[in-house]
Amino acid sequence: MPLSDFQTVIGLEVHAQLLTQSKIFCGCSTAFGAEPNHHTCPVCLGMPGVLPVLNQRVVEYAVRTGLALGCTVKSTSVWSRKNYFYPDLPKGYQITQYDQPICEWGELVIDTPSGEKTVRVRRIHLEEDAGKSVHDASASAGQSLVDLNRAGVPLMEIVSEPDLRDADEAVEYLKALRDVLVYLGVNDGNLEEGSFRCDANVSVMPKGSTTYGQRCELKNLNSFRFLKQAIEYEAARQVDVLESGGKVDQETRLWDVNKGVTRSMRSKEDAHDYRYFPEPDLPPLLVSDALRDSQRQSLPELPRAKRTRFMGEYGLPAYDARILTAERPLADFFEACAKHVPDAKKLSNWFLGELSRLLKEEGTPLSALRFTPAQLGELLATVEKGTVSANAAKDVLGEMFRTGRAPADIIAEKGLAQVSDVGAVEAVVDDILAKNAGEVEKYKAGKKSVYGFFVGQVMKAMKGKGNPGLVNELLKKKLGD
Amino acid sequence: MSSLTDLSMLELAAKLASREVSSVEATRASLQRIAQVDPKVRAFLRVDEPGALKAAEASDARREAGSPLSALDGVPVGLKDIFLTEGVETTCASRVLEGFVPPYDATVVRLLKEAGLPLVGKLNMDEFAMGSSNESSAYFPTHNPWDLTRTPGGSSGGSAAAVAAREVFGALGTDTGGSIRQPAALTNTVGLKPTYGRVSRYGVIAFASSLDQPGPMARTVGDTAALFQLIARHDPLDSTSADVETPDCLTGLEDGVRGLKLGVPREYFAEGMDPEVAGTLRASLEELEKLGATLVDVSLPHTKYALATYYLLASSEASSNLARYDGIRYGQRAKDARGLKELYTQTRGQGFGAEVKRRIMLGTYALSAGYYDAYYLRAQKVRTLIREDFTKVFQQVDAIVSPTSPVPAFKLGAKVDDPLSMYLMDVYTLPCNLAGLPGLSVPCGFTQAGLPIGMQLLGRPFDEARLLRIARAFEREHDFFRRAAPV
Ligand SMILES: [Zn+2]
Numbered sequence: 001m002p003l004s005d006f007q008t009v010i011g012l013e014v015h016a017q018l019l020t021q022s023k024i025f026c027g028c029s030t031a032f033g034a035e036p037n038h039h040t041c042p043v044c045l046g047m048p049g050v051l052p053v054l055n056q057r058v059v060e061y062a063v064r065t066g067l068a069l070g071c072t073v074k075s076t077s078v079w080s081r082k083n084y085f086y087p088d089l090p091k092g093y094q095i096t097q098y099d100q101p102i103c104e105w106g107e108l109v110i111d112t113p114s115g116e117k118t119v120r121v122r123r124i125h126l127e128e129d130a131g132k133s134v135h136d137a138s139a140s141a142g143q144s145l146v147d148l149n150r151a152g153v154p155l156m157e158i159v160s161e162p163d164l165r166d167a168d169e170a171v172e173y174l175k176a177l178r179d180v181l182v183y184l185g186v187n188d189g190n191l192e193e194g195s196f197r198c199d200a201n202v203s204v205m206p207k208g209s210t211t212y213g214q215r216c217e218l219k220n221l222n223s224f225r226f227l228k229q230a231i232e233y234e235a236a237r238q239v240d241v242l243e244s245g246g247k248v249d250q251e252t253r254l255w256d257v258n259k260g261v262t263r264s265m266r267s268k269e270d271a272h273d274y275r276y277f278p279e280p281d282l283p284p285l286l287v288s289d290a291l292r293d294s295q296r297q298s299l300p301e302l303p304r305a306k307r308t309r310f311m312g313e314y315g316l317p318a319y320d321a322r323i324l325t326a327e328r329p330l331a332d333f334f335e336a337c338a339k340h341v342p343d344a345k346k347l348s349n350w351f352l353g354e355l356s357r358l359l360k361e362e363g364t365p366l367s368a369l370r371f372t373p374a375q376l377g378e379l380l381a382t383v384e385k386g387t388v389s390a391n392a393a394k395d396v397l398g399e400m401f402r403t404g405r406a407p408a409d410i411i412a413e414k415g416l417a418q419v420s421d422v423g424a425v426e427a428v429v430d431d432i433l434a435k436n437a438g439e440v441e442k443y444k445a446g447k448k449s450v451y452g453f454f455v456g457q458v459m460k461a462m463k464g465k466g467n468p469g470l471v472n473e474l475l476k477k478k479l480g481d
Numbered sequence: 482m483s484s485l486t487d488l489s490m491l492e493l494a495a496k497l498a499s500r501e502v503s504s505v506e507a508t509r510a511s512l513q514r515i516a517q518v519d520p521k522v523r524a525f526l527r528v529d530e531p532g533a534l535k536a537a538e539a540s541d542a543r544r545e546a547g548s549p550l551s552a553l554d555g556v557p558v559g560l561k562d563i564f565l566t567e568g569v570e571t572t573c574a575s576r577v578l579e580g581f582v583p584p585y586d587a588t589v590v591r592l593l594k595e596a597g598l599p600l601v602g603k604l605n606m607d608e609f610a611m612g613s614s615n616e617s618s619a620y621f622p623t624h625n626p627w628d629l630t631r632t633p634g635g636s637s638g639g640s641a642a643a644v645a646a647r648e649v650f651g652a653l654g655t656d657t658g659g660s661i662r663q664p665a666a667l668t669n670t671v672g673l674k675p676t677y678g679r680v681s682r683y684g685v686i687a688f689a690s691s692l693d694q695p696g697p698m699a700r701t702v703g704d705t706a707a708l709f710q711l712i713a714r715h716d717p718l719d720s721t722s723a724d725v726e727t728p729d730c731l732t733g734l735e736d737g738v739r740g741l742k743l744g745v746p747r748e749y750f751a752e753g754m755d756p757e758v759a760g761t762l763r764a765s766l767e768e769l770e771k772l773g774a775t776l777v778d779v780s781l782p783h784t785k786y787a788l789a790t791y792y793l794l795a796s797s798e799a800s801s802n803l804a805r806y807d808g809i810r811y812g813q814r815a816k817d818a819r820g821l822k823e824l825y826t827q828t829r830g831q832g833f834g835a836e837v838k839r840r841i842m843l844g845t846y847a848l849s850a851g852y853y854d855a856y857y858l859r860a861q862k863v864r865t866l867i868r869e870d871f872t873k874v875f876q877q878v879d880a881i882v883s884p885t886s887p888v889p890a891f892k893l894g895a896k897v898d899d900p901l902s903m904y905l906m907d908v909y910t911l912p913c914n915l916a917g918l919p920g921l922s923v924p925c926g927f928t929q930a931g932l933p934i935g936m937q938l939l940g941r942p943f944d945e946a947r948l949l950r951i952a953r954a955f956e957r958e959h960d961f962f963r964r965a966a967p968v
Contacts, residue, residue, distance in 0.1 A: 042585050046805045048578065049565045049587060049684040051719050083801050083848070085825055092804020146809065275848035277857055280690035280798055282720050 006204045006242075008235040009212050010170045011162035014177060015155050016187040017129070017195035018061045024128050024154035025052030025095065032193055036134070036147035044152035046090025051281050058154045059102070061186040062126050063287055063295045065156060066103030068184055068302060069121050075287050077102040077125075079279035084272050087146050088131035096127035098276045102285060108160075108180070109304060110172045119173050120161035126285075129153040156186070162201065162212065167231035171224050174198055179303040183328045191222050198222075202231055203248070204238045213238065214248040218255055218262060230255040234262045306331055314344035323352055329366040333373070340377020347380065354394050358401045370404025379407040386467045387417055420467040422474070425458075428466070429474045432457045443479060451475070485510040486647040487965065490556045490704035493650055497544070497555045504537035504544075504555030507650075508599045511557040515601070515648045518968050523623050524633075524643035526562050528602035529569055533557060536599035543597065552707050554597035559649040561640045562603040563610055564590050564695070565684040573686045574618040575608045577832030578812040587684025588719070589653060589695050589712045596711045601649050605639030608834045609803065610657055610688040612636050613906040615664075616897055617836040624893070625668060626966035627932055631890040634664030634906070640698050641668040645966050651699035651708050655685060657692045658791050659885075659910025662922035665698055666885035666935020669924045669961055671705045671952065672698045674910075676942045677917035678723035681716030687802040689795035690721075692914040701962050702923060702953040706730035709945060723943070730946040738954045739773030741947075744878035748784035749909055755888040761926040761934045762884045765955065769882065772954050777878050781870040786863045787912040792840075792904060793847050793860040794915075799837075800844030806832060839900065868916040875941045880951055883909050885922040885935035909937060919945045923952035924961040933961075 023030055026043035043050045066073040080098035103124035110117050131148035158177065164170045178196055181187035189196050203215035218234060221227040233255075238248050252271075253262040301309070303325050310321040310331075325331045334351055341347040359366065379400070383393045388411055399410045411417050419425060432454060433440055443450045458471050485507060488496065496502045512530055519525050540555035565571050565583035567590075572578040586594065593600060607617040615623040615638035623638045625631040626646035633642040637654025641664035644652050654661040656674035665672030673696045680695045687693060697708035710730055716722040745766060750759070770776055808814035808828030815827030833841070847856035874881065886906060896903040913920040918939055925936035936955070940948045956962070 045810060047583070047585075047811070048571070048573070048581070048686045048805070049583070049682075051683050051721075053718060053720055081801050083804060085804065085807060087807075087809050087821065090805065090810065092807060093801050273850045275801070275845065275850075275853075277797060277801070277848055277853070280721075281687075 003236060003239050005207055006235070006239050007207045007209070008166055008231070009162045009203045009205060009215075010164035010167075010231060011201040012160045012164065012170060012173060013199040013201070014158045014160075014174065015197050015199075016158065016181055018058055018154040018156055018186055019188060020055055020057045020061070020154055022055055023152035024055050024058050024126070025152055028152065030153050032195075034149055036145070037149060039149045040151070044090065045148060046092070046151075052095060052279075054282065054285070055154065058126060059285065059287065060291065060295060061154075061184075062102050062124060062156055063292060064184050064299065065158070065181065065186055066106065066124055067292070067296050068180055068299055069103075069106035069108055069124070069158075071103035071106030071121060071124060073103050073287055073292055074100065075289075076100075077285045077287075079282040079285060080276045081279050083275040086130065086133075087144065088133045088148070088151070090131065090148060090151055094128060094130060095279055095282070097125035097285075101125035102287065108173060108176055110169065110176045112169055112172065117163075117169065119163045122159045122161050124156060124158050127155050127157060129155050162203070162215075167228040167235075170200060170231055171228050174224060174227060176304070179326060183300055183303055191224075194222060198227060200227060200231055202234045202238070204235050204242070213242075214250050216248065216250065216262075217252045219252055219265060221255055226255055226257065229260065230262055233260065237262065300328065303328075314338060314348075316344060316348055320345075320348045320352060324348060327366075333366055333369070336373035337376050340374050341380050350376075350380065350397075354397055358398060362401065364401070370402070371400040375400060375407055382407060382411065386420060386469055387411070389418060389464070389468065392418075392464075415465075417465065418467040419462055419465050420470055422470065425462075425466055425470050426474055428458055428461050429471070429478055432461060433478055440479070451479075454479075486514045486650075488650070489701045489962065490553055490650045490699060491701070491707060493556050494553055494707075500544075504540040504557075504597075504599060505534060507555065508533050508537035508557045508601070511601055511649055514646075515643075518626070518646050519648060521624060521629055521968060522626055522642050522646045522648070523621050524604055524639045524646065524648060525559070526572065526574065526603045526605050526620060526639070527570060529566075529600065532569065533599040533601045536594070536597070540597040540599065551596035551598075551711065553711060555599070556650050557599040557601045558593065558708070559601050559604045559640060559643045559652040560590065561606050561637050561652065561654045563606060563655050563686045564653060565686070566590055566600065566603065569603065571603065571686070572619075573609050574606045574620060575806075575832065575834070575837070576619045576813060577806045577829070581812045583684075585684060588681035588714075588716045590684065592712050592714060593653075598711075604637075604643055604652060607636035607638070607660075608837050609686065609799070610636040610655055610660055610693075611799070611836045611840055613659075613663060613903050614891070614893070614896065615639060616893065617834055619834055622893055625890045626968040627668065628890065628930075629968065630892055631932070632667070632893050634667035634886070634890065636660040636664075637672070637698065638664045641665055641670055641672070644668070644670045644698050644700055646968050647965065651697060651704050653695055653708075653712070654698050655688075655693055655695045656910075656914065656920075657688050657694075657795060658914050659907040661696045661698055662910050662920055662935070662937060663886050663906060665922040666924075666937070667890040667933060669927075669933035669964065669966070670698055670700055671702050671924070671956075672696065672922045673705050673709055673945065673949070674913065674920045675709065675713060675945055676723070676919045677914075678721050679725070679919070679943065679945070680712050681714065681719045681722050683716055683718040683722075687798075689798040690802060691798060692791075692795055694914070702949055702956045703731070703734060705921075706734060706946075706949045709949075713945075725943055728943070728946050730949045733946065734950055734953050735957075736950055737772060738769055738951050741774045741880065741951065742777050742878040743769060743774045743951070744777050744779035744874050744881040746779050746781045746784070746874070746881055746883060748781050749883035753887050753905065753908070754884060757928045758884050758886070758888060758934050761928075762936060765925040765936050766882060768958065769951070769955065772958070774951075776882075779874045779878060779881070781867075781874060781912065783863060783866045783870050784912055787867055787915060788904060788908055790860045790863045790867065791907070791911040791915060792843065793856050794864065796840040796844035797847045797857050797860075798844065800841045800848065803833075803837065803841055808832070836900070864915050867912055871912075871916045871918060871939075879940075880944075880948060881939040883937045883939070885909060885937040889928050889932035889934055913939050918942060919948055921945075921948040921952055923955060924959070925955065926961075927964075931967075
């Protein structure tokens with residue numbers, strides 16, 4: 001059977017770092033990039049005698065996420081210990097949730113080429129992150145260093161059912177999930193820094209089969225591209241194994257970025273026995289009705305709903321709506337600007353074009369924008385009226401972006417206003433036509449392509465500030481069209 | 482009265498208040514007594530003479546200045562080496578923590594410091610609180626001041642011995658399965674295991690998190706009550722700490738037992754008890770009756786499963802709690818290990834003693850995939866049944882009375898090679914830990930050979946004041962406290 005006779009089955013386990021200021025069981029900072037072991041205390045170092053105290057903000061974030069994904073938020077869930085030895089695991093166990101997680105059974109709708117698809121979310125649970133072992137060249141030979149800044153950083157694990165059927169669906173799901181988390185303000189969606197990362201469970205089965213094949217777990221896929229590549233490689237590998245009469249072993253595999261292959265990390269035989277048991281240092285995690293209600297009431301409009309609304313309310317094409325709603329600050333800013341700009345599609349063009357370019361080039365976050373929605377509205381109205389050319393308006397926007405000064409001031413200072421005075425333009429047009437009598441003859445003889453030359457000459461003489469509409473109007477009139 | 486160190490804590494507090502003695506004098510007396518008898522008793526792992534004297538001077542200065550003082554301000558006490566003390570080595574009597582100087586104080590240590598009690602030093606114990614005789618200390622066994630050839634009990638045996646030998650006026654211990662009450666019974670001292678959650682576990686080196694509870698050990702019921710009141714506080718750093726009011730155990734301490742119903746559990750007076758212990762307990766029960774209490778025959782039917790349940794749960798939790806001693810961050814690290822696995826196995830192999838290893842193995846096994854349901858989970862279910870036994874009985878009675886230990890102090894070395902018979906030492910004390918209840922041991926007599934015998938009182942959750950009141954009614958009739966150990 002060729003590859004096309006097989007169906008790939010994928011489930012994702014996503015680890016999202018919660019955007020809290022402090023760690024899950026102590027008061028240490030979660031800030032990224034500090035000196036090694038700078039953000040540590042006896043609790044997250046696993047000193048003798050320490051005890052965990054739950055950061056309530058973590059619970060709020062999990063409840064918020066659960067509600068946004070339509071999960072059942074359990075009024076009682078349980079902390080467990082996952083026991084294993086590793087140098088970057090200070091206590092010799094990780095505090096996590098095991099058989100009684102805080103949220104269960106939700107769903108996430110994604111777009112596929114064949115339409116909408118609902119992916120079931122089996123569970124969301126909370127846990128602490130471990131530290132990091134560093135085997136770098138700066139350490140003396142044979143030494144390893146341990147950085148525990150990350151130890152105790154709060155993580156939320158979101159586990160899907162194996163409802164995804166190809167790598168593109170998996171990527172779509174991961175993107176949609178990231179958008180939701182970022183919208184909720186619970187995660188920064190940063191794959192590079194590892195604050196949003198994913199494991200994929202992949203299996204293949206003959207098309208039409210209802211029994212899943214043996215699955216392999218692909219660990220730590222930290223980009224959408226790697227997720228797609230790894231799933232596609234792994235599915236093909238498993239089909240090869242089955243085709244050659246072999247059996248897929250249950251194992252954990254790693255994506256080798258350089259070689260573009262997955263390779264075995266550990267097999268089921270040497271899998272850990274984590275000896276889970278309820279964490280005796282923490283009482284069961286209780287979620288009150290009041291907490292659930294307050295989180296429900298403060299849930300923002302989610303990306304998918306917002307996208308649909310943007311298409312309806314502003315008449316935007318799906319492509320525009322998706323980009324504008326991908327991040328909440330951008331969507332919010334668009335809506336603020338739309339109050340000042342009658343033509344939403346024109347506004348969208350500016351957002352998708354010039355504004356995106358500036359944001360990317362300058363590396364400025366939206367939150368640090370210097371100009372106001374009203375100022376952008378003013379600028380666009382100026383373009384609409386023909387006071388400045390579209391090209392000049394780009395320069396004005398750049399200046400507004402960097403300085404936050406009013407567009408009118410910038411236009412005045414740089415002398416960017418278009419000349420719309422009929423007399424002034426007419427004088428130039430007359431002058432150019434007079435100086436180029438030969439070309440005028442050619443035009444009148446039917447060589448219409450000369451027209452562009454006249455426009456160019458007029459604009460050049462006016463240093464680009466001639467109102468293009470007026471220039472055209474007068475030229476055509478004088479040329480007898 | 483022969484000397485300063487023979488005073489009870491409250492007697493000393495009164496003399497400090499009247500300026501008859503200073504805290505520095507009391508602390509020096511304590512240090513002198515340690516120098517004199519500890520070479521025989523061996524209760525101390527470490528004496529902190531400069532720290533204790535500095536605290537005593539500070540207390541005297543505060544008194545001089547008329548600053549607010551706690552009820553036991555200036556009274557020197559000792560700490561089981563399970564409590565973390567900032568800047569003072571804390572080993573839990575284990576090689577694995579040798580050289581470990583904690584960067585912070587346990588909450589109870591902080592409370593004692595704030596209350597102005599000079600902390601004289603760190604007391605010997607069974608390694609990681611696992612044992613009933615102090616013989617599993619990695620350093621040396623502690624001797625019972627009543628008979629130096631015998632054990633003071635464990636695991637807070639160092640604390641009990643130091644209090645009984647008049648080396649300190651009081652001490653803190655911890656009780657996971659009887660580790661405060663059993664040594665108290667074996668040394669003619671009073672020991673209180675508070676309700677689970679009453680006293681913070683923060684900074685107390687964990688043995689079995691769901692059972693451990695720090696508590697006071699002293700020579701009189703009044704001292705025990707006073708010390709208890711200093712440490713019974715809600716602590717936001719311990720998520721299992723109960724947010725309840727600090728009890729007033731001194732008011733009403735002398736109110737007696739008239740009208741109280743005391744349950745006598747059938748199952749606690751079964752076979753295995755030393756005849757002298759049994760006889761003394763019977764006599765004590767009659768006395769309580771004469772004092773006006775009503776004895777009620779009660780049953781705690783799941784008692785016979787308590788020992789197995791306790792050892793499964795305590796060992797399971799311990800196997801996890803002790804995983805952090807891996808040689809990576811603090812304490813001892815195996816010197817010649819090559820590679821990570823060797824570092825772990827050698828550090829732990831060299832660092833832990835036999836009893837600790839035995840329990841880690843038992844706990845690891847009980848939690849393993851395939852055995853979890855049969856052992857850990859079933860033990861949790863039985864624990865619920867044991868708790869329910871008590872709940873039912875406490876609907877009929879105000880407290881339960883039983884022996885503390887089935888036998889008086891035994892010879893050092895007598896049970897070392899027989900862990901199971903050692904485990905039986907806790908048979909009367911550990912159901913209370915499984916149920917999270919308060920328990921107290923009060924001296925109730927001596928054997929012919931002059932070995933102390935203890936009576937155990939168990940109460941409803943947070944009912945420590947009543948247990949202390951019953952113990953005090955009994956104590957008032959005897960004054961065993963005035964009988965000093967012959968060391
Ligand atoms: Zn910390």
